[in-house]
Structures are given as C-alpha cells and as structure tokens.
Amino acid sequence: MSSARRVQQWVTFGRMWYLFDAKWQNPFDASTKIVKVLSGSHKPIYHNDIDCGDHVVVINSAQIALPGDEWERRVFYHHTGYAQGASWTLAHQVHEKDKTMVFRRAIYHALDTSLLRHARMCRLHIYPDEEVPEEILRNVSAQLRQMRAVPKRLDHYTEDEVKNFPKLFEWPKDYVLET
Template structure:
C-alpha cells in the first residue's frame, strides 16, 4: 500500500469518526403519546446511548427537540391521580400539584420533569438538559428547524378516528353480526 492510499484511508476513516462524534438534532412529536415513552426516547438520545462509542463518563449526547407537548396523553385517570410534589425547605413549604394543574400552568413541565427523572444523577445531567428543547405546539424557530437531522417515529401509533375512515373502508370492514331492527306497533 502506497503512502497516498494510506493517507486516503486515514482521511476516510477520520471523517467517519467525526460523523460519529458530531451532535445530531432529533425531532420527537409528543402528540397523543405518554410522557414516559417520550422521556425514554429523549433520555437515550441525550446520553448518547444510541452511538457505538457510548461511555458513561463521556459527553457525546445529541440535541433533542420535542414538539406538541401540549397534546400529551396519560392513560386512565392519571391527570387527577398523579401528583408532583416539591418542598421549599422551610416549615410548611410542602407543595403538591396534580398533573392536570401542572399541565394547565406550563404545558412543557410534565415532559421536562419526566426526562429529568430518567437522566443519570451525575454532573452531566444539567448539560444534557440544556440540549433538550421543548415546544408546546408544532411551531419551531427557524434556527432550530435548520439544524434538524432526523425525525424519530412515535412510540405508540395513534389510532384513527371513525370520522377519518372512508365509506369504502367502513363497508369493507367485516361485520360480526347484523343488527335486527325491532318494529314498534
């Protein structure tokens, strides 16, 4: 192998290495998704666990942009049952807020707290949270939209509403039974 070929191979692999260490921008749509599933996807990308060079002590995570946090979905009655609590440190400073109250006050807070809770408790946690960008609707600033490299699929598929089906699809759906219409005399 000549020195020219060695140099070319070195440059080729160096560019692959740079691509591995480069910070990508991922877009996650949180519409009708549980906050825990969204937080799991965010946590993996923020830590860099999806990269082959992951190490717990290295800061190689990517930027994550979460949109539509105003339209997240809890299962069951968690809007009223789930409680977020904090303490000021002073006597009588214990505060409790339900998920519905917190979401009404700040639509980004539930997703932010879920992601914060899933990140490791070390000195990298704050820098990882700085790479998390949360928006309540789907409008993004132009500088962030220009940086996006990939859109991640939603964690759970959203079922279509009955009004979204065409009449042909409704007629083609197999009928389990035919309703019998009673006549009143």
C-alpha cells in the same frame, strides 16, 4: 493530526438533532427512548465520561396521553426552600399551567443523576405544538419513532371513508336481536 483525521473526529463526535412527536404518547414510556438519545448511549462510541448526547426536539407536548387516571393521581412535588414551602400539584394542574412541564419532568426523572444531567436537559427542546423556531428545526436531521400508534377518532375520517367502510352484516332495526 492530518485534516482527514480531524474531520473524522468531528463527524464521529458530531451531535445529531432528532425530532419526537409527543402526540398521544405516554411521556414516562417515551422518556426511556429519549433519555438514551440524550445521553448518547445508543452510540457505539458511548462512554460514561464523555458528553456525546444528541439533541431531541419534542413537539406536540400539549397532546401527551397519561395512562389510566394518572392525570388525577400523579402528583408533582415542589419545595420553595423556605419553611413549609412544600407543595404538591396534580398532573392536570401542572399541564394547565405549562404544557411542557409534565414531559420535561418525566425526562428529568428518567435521566441518571450524574454531573451531565443538566447538560443533557439543555439538549432537550420541548414545544407544546408544532410551531418550532426555524433555527431549531433546520438542525433536525432525523426523527424518532413514536412508542404507540396515534388513534384515529371517527370524526377524523372523511364522510366517504365512513360510508364506504366494508360492512360484514346488517344490524337489525333498532339493534334488537330476534331470539
């Protein structure tokens, strides 16, 4: 094999590193997107047998958003392996304990149950905030788009922006409408 063809092989099968910002994202929605990248099924060279998945670095996993009352309703199951070792923990309790666990379990659940599952999980790097080790961050060469827009709260706007926001009409005094 000539050197040009050898390099062609490397560049085709080289692993990419993607960044994903989990701020205000539903981890169960985001997992569909991230699992595709982890398993490599977004590549035209994809095949069941080959391990061609990319790395995904997830930041801000502490700021994920679960829909509805899922923080109260969703339950995570664990079994110690001993008799009566089963335990069920609410999502918000799990999140208090470990800010990356809810996201990690969402991805693990969405990955298909093949022999490559653990190898793919190893390529997922989750960080609760924006602090990512330098040796991880310097590999990152692209970013995945978020699934939904991050809402901007009123207190995130500057005072000028709030004051200068266009006003279509004036509310009556004390918001009492004259009828």
